[in-house]
Amino acid sequence: MTTTFRRSSPSALGIDAAGVDRLVIALEGAPGVEPHSIMVLRHGEVAAEGWWAPFAADRVHLLYSLSKSFTAAAVGIAVRAGLVDLDATVISHFPELDAEVTDERTRRMRVRHLLAMASGHRTETIERARQLDPTNTVRGFLLLPVDEEPGTVFAYNQPCTYTLGEIVRRVSGTSLLEYLRPRLFEPLGIDDFAWCRDDSGAELGYSGGYTTTDAVAALGQLYLQGGVWNGERLLDQDWVAAATSTRVENPDEANPDWSVGYGFQFWMARHGFRGDGAYGQFCIVLPEQDVVVATTGQSLDMQAVLDAVWEHLLPAIDRPGSTADDERLRARLAGLALPPVVGGPLGDLPDGSASVAGSPSARLGAGLEALHLSHDTDRGWVLTLRDPWGEVVAPVGDGSWAIDGATATSGARDGDELSIDVRFVETPHLLHVRWDLASGTASAAWETEPLHDAASTLHRPAD
Known part of the structure; x- marks a missing residue:
């Protein structure tokens, strides 16, 4: 478990605890939403945190696509080290496929296009890539002719992130986990991160990451601080600026917080930017308010989670609070729990x-x-x-x-x-x-x- 953050109180950090309390109540009561954890940081300190038992602070949680933001950080670190050029073509990293990949638009696909989910495909390609090559996702992906010029169209596309992970593995000569451990995890105090791997032994990159809620918050805080942690620069400032602003437009996405642009493995939102994963894994960063919100859960309605943050937390920032409200919130957060099965005793079998x-x-x-x-x-x-x-x-x-x-x-x-x-x-x-x-x-x-x-x-x- 990470222990980087100083613990404070909402009122000491300029947040009205009553608003955070209403956020918790809203998450518990929203149809299709089941929260497992929440952590709110302001000015790099913990204003509020809680876990719904049987989930706990020291237990990892599957991130699903929030894993993508950690993979992107690996690319950003490799860019800073001079190992990756965002304008290099993707095919240049896979010379063994040069003769096979003949589609001209695919050959013009660049690393920055993968980061922005702008490979030129109009739709997800993971299943088609696997059908073309069940053992080599990158090869299957690059053998799929693209539909549009790379960089011009958004499509959420798992092989984009998988290929980024493979590029990092190749230029570093090690795994994603081993590359990130001394360069990201150790500086941020993240001591438990695991990744699902495919049959080749490679981390999925686009999914399958497991870590704690405060590790998610730490990643958000690093980006909020422009890539600097405890005085040490881990990510270049121009990388952070590019990653957290719109690189490709995506107005056709259905939900309002999914249709305001995409950066480098981060979604733009109506407020700030975020990484997210299926069923409600969120790293929400609000630069104007100097706030990070990390959540995990089992939520079918992910828009409802964001709506609750906008409705209840945002108005509570820079609003006077009280120590009495701090204490009421603290008591609520300490007692969070998901109900067990209701009914009579089990008795004898x-x-x-x-x-x-x-x-x-x-x-x-x-x-x-x-x-x-x-x-x-x-x-x-x-x-x-x-x-x-x-x-x-x-x-x-x-x-x-x-x-x-x-x-x-x-x-x-x-x-x-x-x-x-x-x-x-x-x-x-x-x-x-x-x-x-x-x-x-x-x-x-x-x-x-x-x-x-x-x-x-x-x-x-x-x-």
């Missing part, structure tokens, strides 16, 4: 165990092959989930969350009907398991579908 296996005629859902329940005097109820990649074994809390490794599990019973929720607490995701003990049938369903994992792989990857 008939015959000591129960199992259900999937079949073509009786599918369990959520990609599972089998479910198993057992009960013993030492551990209580235990749920086992099996999918094609492995097993998850999780004790079940009776009216509470039982935290074990990367899961927090809660169950309740109504006669022979069991309801068990499994939270994968290093990710946004929640699995609902429903079991009819009388009929011996069970089913599982995701609250939010994992984008590149199964139940047994929803945890911080090994370094």
